[in-house]
Amino acid sequence: MINLINPSKIFVWIEKITNFINSVFFIVLALALTFALIISPPDYLQGDSVRIMYVHVPSAWIALASYTCLALLSIMSFLFKIKNLNLISKSIAPIGLLFTCLAIITGSLWGQPTWGTWWVWDARITSMVVLLIFYILFVLINKFIKDEEKANKISSIIAIIGLVNIPIIKYSVDWWNTLHQPKSISIINGTSSIHSTMLMPLVLMLLVLLLYCALIFLMKYKTEIIRIKKKSIKRL
Amino acid sequence: MIQNLISMNGYGLFVWLSFAITIVACGVIYYKTYKTLKKYEKAFAKELHLLSEADRKIILEKSKVANQVFASYNKSI
Numbered sequence A: 001m002i003n004l005i006n007p008s009k010i011f012v013w014i015e016k017i018t019n020f021i022n023s024v025f026f027i028v029l030a031l032a033l034t035f036a037l038i039i040s041p042p043d044y045l046q047g048d049s050v051r052i053m054y055v056h057v058p059s060a061w062i063a064l065a066s067y068t069c070l071a072l073l074s075i076m077s078f079l080f081k082i083k084n085l086n087l088i089s090k091s092i093a094p095i096g097l098l099f100t101c102l103a104i105i106t107g108s109l110w111g112q113p114t115w116g117t118w119w120v121w122d123a124r125i126t127s128m129v130v131l132l133i134f135y136i137l138f139v140l141i142n143k144f145i146k147d148e149e150k151a152n153k154i155s156s157i158i159a160i161i162g163l164v165n166i167p168i169i170k171y172s173v174d175w176w177n178t179l180h181q182p183k184s185i186s187i188i189n190g191t192s193s194i195h196s197t198m199l200m201p202l203v204l205m206l207l208v209l210l211l212y213c214a215l216i217f218l219m220k221y222k223t224e225i226i227r228i229k230k231k232s233i234k235r236l
Numbered sequence B: 001m002i003q004n005l006i007s008m009n010g011y012g013l014f015v016w017l018s019f020a021i022t023i024v025a026c027g028v029i030y031y032k033t034y035k036t037l038k039k040y041e042k043a044f045a046k047e048l049h050l051l052s053e054a055d056r057k058i059i060l061e062k063s064k065v066a067n068q069v070f071a072s073y074n075k076s077i
Helices: A006-041 A048-080 A081-113 A121-143 A148-162 A165-175 A196-231 B002-010 B012-050 B052-064 B064-076
Strands: none
Touching: A006 A048, A006 A165, A006 A196, A048 A121, A048 A165, A048 A196, A048 B002, A048 B012, A081 A121, A081 A148, A081 A196, A081 B012, A081 B052, A121 A148, A121 A165, A121 B002, A148 A165, A148 B012, A165 B052, A196 B012, A196 B064, B002 B012, B012 B064
């Protein structure tokens, strides 16, 4: 199992996977944008502003999923002392940071026509800002602390502490009275209150953004492996 | 029809801005990540060039990573 996550073994596959993603990415992107901006119908209540959902919701999902991965990898890194897990965490963090920012910005752009305000300190939005702070701390610690072992340790602790915030974000709309609408899709129960004509573009946009994430992750991970190998080039 | 697509019944500014910000931000991050990767590949290949012929040959035979980076760098120049 540990041999499977050996950077040298993964490195060989990176090129192949990247080429595959590059070959299908623009086709899926064109399809997703056509569905999201042209084919899908406007909402009976929100009108065309509902189309913001197709970038806002997948961004928020990716932001939460990335942080959960980050925190779980940090716990595993603490328990099993596998250095490669730190490289994976470092490669995931910027992706999560990007999508947290996008979820907040597109949420604000959706809030203005729907709620009549760009910003409100309600539970869901505030907990997303807390998530953003954890991501920023994680990235800054790895960037500015030169001692790699120390940086890994501190950033892992930060990631694990921040894990508490994930259920708060998820259940904030149930626990408190917020402006944010309650969940429309339950992955656990496999239920959705979204009509299939809107669900289709949402899934397609999620697929596009996941492909993009995979591309960025592979490039970042490759960069990290090269950086490590360069340090010990004579011992290779 | 195009007018409708642009105006989105008055929500055009919000909808188009959301998609534009997402696409531009993703594009910028992709470009920066790609540039950084190429920079590291170049630095790694240069370091390999500095080694003696024999050392380089041993490393390229032993390390898959070194081999791939070196090949990818040579392809790009």
